[in-house]
Amino acid sequence: MSHGLPQVAALLAGGQSRRMEGLDKALALIGGERMIDRVLYRLRAQVPQVLLCAPHDYGTGATAVADLADGPAGPVGAIRAMALYLAAQGADGFVTAPVDAPFVPLDLVTRLGEGAPVAMAQCDGTWQPAFALWNVQAVIMALPADRCVQKWSLRRLGEELGAVPVEFAEAGVLTNVNTPQELAQAQAQIASESAGSGAV
16 A cells, blocks of 8 residues: 555444435445445455444444534445544545445545545546545544534535545446445446356
């Protein structure tokens, strides 16, 4: 790993999984393992420390950082809570990825960390704001308590912080699994890839 790249990744795992018909996406089985374990493995191959933005650790042993009561609703609340947690550790920045991204790139940290202190993935020119590099102090300064009552999105936060776009042109690497149908498609893709590699 090159000097200066982020040393911390945070897995966004605190969502409600509303479109998964009651199934917690983190626990969905894909390729014979829980989705959270698959994504954690791919992030741990890139950084020394991976944390969870979640109310509990899902039995992974990773430190879970829950949203704070005075933070914004949604994933921006998770980003703020993680920034405050990491500020106490002296960390400068962290990369995020969502728990429902079973094909998260193995060079995500390298590519996001090569440029500005805040960067955000794009695919075909469309922002993918859950895949991003955040500067700890910039996040904290942008989200004092009195601004947390506003309606925030990851895209808005990225824009306020001047996020630099990083294009990921490879098909499917930023795929999110949001529905049972998308889960079935991802399971089929992984099964096909496994069969192909076994045939070599």
